[in-house]
Amino acid sequence: MRSAPRPAPEQPIDSLGYALARATELVAGVIDGANLTEAFERMQAEHPEWPEGTRGAVRDLAWSTLRDYGRGDAILAHLLHSPPPVEIRALLLLALQRLMQRPEQAHTVVDQAVGATAVAMPGLRNLVNGVLRNALRRQPEWQGWIESEAQARHAFPAWWVERVRRSHPQAWQELLAAGNTRPPMALRVNPCRATLPEVEAALADAGLECRRLDNDALVLARPLAVARLPGHAEGRLSVQDAGAQWAARLLGAQDGERVLDACSAPGGKTAHILERADADLLALELDPVRAGRVERNLARLGLRAELKVADCRRLAAWWDGRPFDRILADVPCSASGVVRRHPDIKWLRRDADIANFAAQQAEILEALWRTLAPGGTMLYVTCSVFDEENAGQVARFCLRHADAERLPIRGNPDLQLLPCADHDGFYYALLRKRP
Numbered sequence: 001m002r003s004a005p006r007p008a009p010e011q012p013i014d015s016l017g018y019a020l021a022r023a024t025e026l027v028a029g030v031i032d033g034a035n036l037t038e039a040f041e042r043m044q045a046e047h048p049e050w051p052e053g054t055r056g057a058v059r060d061l062a063w064s065t066l067r068d069y070g071r072g073d074a075i076l077a078h079l080l081h082s083p084p085p086v087e088i089r090a091l092l093l094l095a096l097q098r099l100m101q102r103p104e105q106a107h108t109v110v111d112q113a114v115g116a117t118a119v120a121m122p123g124l125r126n127l128v129n130g131v132l133r134n135a136l137r138r139q140p141e142w143q144g145w146i147e148s149e150a151q152a153r154h155a156f157p158a159w160w161v162e163r164v165r166r167s168h169p170q171a172w173q174e175l176l177a178a179g180n181t182r183p184p185m186a187l188r189v190n191p192c193r194a195t196l197p198e199v200e201a202a203l204a205d206a207g208l209e210c211r212r213l214d215n216d217a218l219v220l221a222r223p224l225a226v227a228r229l230p231g232h233a234e235g236r237l238s239v240q241d242a243g244a245q246w247a248a249r250l251l252g253a254q255d256g257e258r259v260l261d262a263c264s265a266p267g268g269k270t271a272h273i274l275e276r277a278d279a280d281l282l283a284l285e286l287d288p289v290r291a292g293r294v295e296r297n298l299a300r301l302g303l304r305a306e307l308k309v310a311d312c313r314r315l316a317a318w319w320d321g322r323p324f325d326r327i328l329a330d331v332p333c334s335a336s337g338v339v340r341r342h343p344d345i346k347w348l349r350r351d352a353d354i355a356n357f358a359a360q361q362a363e364i365l366e367a368l369w370r371t372l373a374p375g376g377t378m379l380y381v382t383c384s385v386f387d388e389e390n391a392g393q394v395a396r397f398c399l400r401h402a403d404a405e406r407l408p409i410r411g412n413p414d415l416q417l418l419p420c421a422d423h424d425g426f427y428y429a430l431l432r433k434r435p
């Protein structure tokens with residue numbers, strides 16, 4: 001993990017050079033193996049003075065550069081004779097990304113990138129200047145360089161492309177393309193505090209356009225800072241992807257039922273279950289820091305659950321032996337369905353990680369099944385688009401458990417949502433334990 005403090009950039013806080021310097025730290029951190037979202041959260045906490053524009057610019061530069069990392073990398077391979085320091089590699093990738101997005105700003109981008117180098121690594125100013133000017137001269141060749149490599153063409157590692165192709169032979173190209181778009185921002189209304197029309201009216205009054213989907217998720221026309229959402233602090237609404245808003249509906253918990261949310265943080269689905277039913281809910285979470293987020297989310301929304309920090313596979317550590325009527329198993333997974341929100345993961349994950357996730361998911365399913373009451377239902381959820389974690393996982397589980405019965409979802413054996421303009425990629429399967 002990258003932790004060495006970097007000299008504060010001297011450019012004005014609202015300049016492209018400043019945003020490039022900060023985004024360079026983030027992208028270099030990911031090249032070294034760091035988690036992008038966590039690094040950005042830390043950086044924001046260190047800079048409470050940042051105006052929204054600066055926050056947005058740093059985020060946009062880092063996120064879009066990592067979404068397109070495979071492309072920038074292919075271009076750089078033709079322009080560099082030896083590997084530069086990681087910060088310079090990151091800065092060059094950012095500048096190339098900006099040049100692809102805004103070719104009309106070519107000279108500003110080069111000047112600001114060179115300015116950012118002058119502050120952080122003055123000795124490498126000439127290198128950055130030379131590589132970027134050469135890049136501009138050779139711009140007509142970029143497309144050919146990108147097209148000649150699968151990793152650059154799709155902006156995904158080759159193993160990922162192969163896995164998506166195997167899992168979705170009909171839709172793999174659209175799926176990969178959707179993974180490189182900007183994700184939508186969707187809201188969930190808390191019916192304990194407001195009605196849908198009230199929230200829609202408040203959004204309209206604030207000049208925020210949105211559309212309602214068939215599961216009552218509100219998709220905003222343009223994402224914005226959470227703090228600017230009217231009613232968020234008061235718990236009238238939450239930010240939650242529209243695809244994730246199927247979980248509580250499909251689980252269908254009723255008033256008074258005993259419900260387990262086995263992998264609960266940050267608590268979006270926990271809260272949604274409780275907004276829909278007065279259930280006796282136990283929320284488990286392995287990571288104590290993330291468990292704190294469940295607590296804060298429920299408090300903001302005025303909801304209550306029992307929360308335990310525990311590994312859901314270790315029943316002795318948390319289960320009192322009373323069976324659950326419904327279980328939500330929103331298991332840890334590759335997150336391949338939400339990669340456009342976390343573009344670092346496609347470059348940090350390895351193909352072998354998927355088998356490890358699948359093994360962990362199987363262990364979780366085995367343990368939780370023992371806690372489900374006969375006649376009870378378990379909803380298995382991932383935010384993955386890989387078959388091994390989804391339909392393949394559930395098929396293997398059903399082969400091992402003669403008492404497991406699949407309940408259809410909207411007339412199908414399961415529900416695989418693929419990322420699109422409305423929502424992210426999710427997988428849902430509903431299992432009933434035969435009485």
Ligand SMILES: C[S@@+](CC[C@H](N)C(=O)[O-])C[C@H]1O[C@@H](n2cnc3c(N)ncnc32)[C@H](O)[C@@H]1O
Nearest residue numbers: 263264265266267268269285286311312330332
């Ligand atoms: C996909 S996220 C859950 C998202 C959450 N359900 C929501 O909608 O906000 C999976 C969560 O499971 C937690 N986790 C991973 N392994 C676990 C385990 N063995 N027992 C309990 N929680 C686990 C992770 O820390 C992570 O917070």
